[in-house]
Amino acid sequence: AQSVTQLGSHVSVSEGALVLLRCNYSSSVPPYLFWYVQYPNQGLQLLLKYTSAATLVKGINGFEAEFKKSETSFHLTKPSAHMSDAAEYFCAVTEKTSYDKVIFGPGTSLSVIP
Amino acid sequence: EAQVTQNPRYLITVTGKKLTVTCSQNMNHEYMSWYRQDPGLGLRQIYYSMNVEVTDKGDVPEGYKVSRKEKRNFPLILESPSPNQTSLYFCASSQRVNTGELFFGEGSRLTVL
Numbered sequence: 001a002q003s004v005t006q007l008g009s010h011v012s013v014s015e016g017a018l019v020l021l022r023c024n025y026s027s028s029v030p031p032y033l034f035w036y037v038q039y040p041n042q043g044l045q046l047l048l049k050y051t052s053a054a055t056l057v058k059g060i061n062g063f064e065a066e067f068k069k070s071e072t073s074f075h076l077t078k079p080s081a082h083m084s085d086a087a088e089y090f091c092a093v094t095e096k097t098s099y100d101k102v103i104f105g106p107g108t109s110l111s112v113i114p
Numbered sequence: 115e116a117q118v119t120q121n122p123r124y125l126i127t128v129t130g131k132k133l134t135v136t137c138s139q140n141m142n143h144e145y146m147s148w149y150r151q152d153p154g155l156g157l158r159q160i161y162y163s164m165n166v167e168v169t170d171k172g173d174v175p176e177g178y179k180v181s182r183k184e185k186r187n188f189p190l191i192l193e194s195p196s197p198n199q200t201s202l203y204f205c206a207s208s209q210r211v212n213t214g215e216l217f218f219g220e221g222s223r224l225t226v227l
Contacts, residue, residue: 101172104157
């Protein structure tokens with residue numbers, strides 16, 4: 001069965017430092033991949049998605065992610081963290097042959113230290 | 115404004131007392147889904163619907179029911195709630211789930227005593 005792992009349930013970075021949130025997936029068929037962000041007391045919203053075009057995907061708020069098929073990874077990065085980036089981040093995947101399910105990872109909580 | 119609306123946002127109830135969480139979207143999306151969010155487990159799918167009158171089980175459907183009589187509405191029904199259904203629930207919709215964006219409601223926090 002398809003699964004998504006996110007290394008590190010909690011990540012802390014200093015303001016201005018690099019943000020790196022890790023995501024690995026298990027799939028025999030290259031999937032579509034997503035990163036969602038959840039701010040406190042809100043629903044999830046899409047940060048970015050990979051749907052088999054360019055392997056480096058740029059999203060909102062300065063975030064980007066790179067699809068690496070050989071490593072089955074889709075890590076999320078941002079060059080310089082801002083206080084407003086503090087939130088829960090979820091990696092998600094659908095298989096190209098499946099039209100009915102999005103599988104979410106367990107989430108990574110990002111804290112930004114002033 | 116495009117949105118997914120859930121009600122109630124917060125609810126405390128007792129074991130066995132039937133309740134319904136409503137979900138409505140104004141984007142004419144065909145796909146709708148319910149998730150529950152629990153610490154350390156991420157989001158787990160409860161039920162989903164590909165279109166009107168078409169519903170199917172997700173990963174954790176036990177203890178829940180849904181219906182899709184109209185395209186815009188997808189209520190989640192707990193016939194006899196139990197404490198293990200205490201959770202944060204999200205409704206989401208999408209025009210094309212495998213490549214498109216899921217639009218989420220703001221969540222409904224349910225506590226079953």
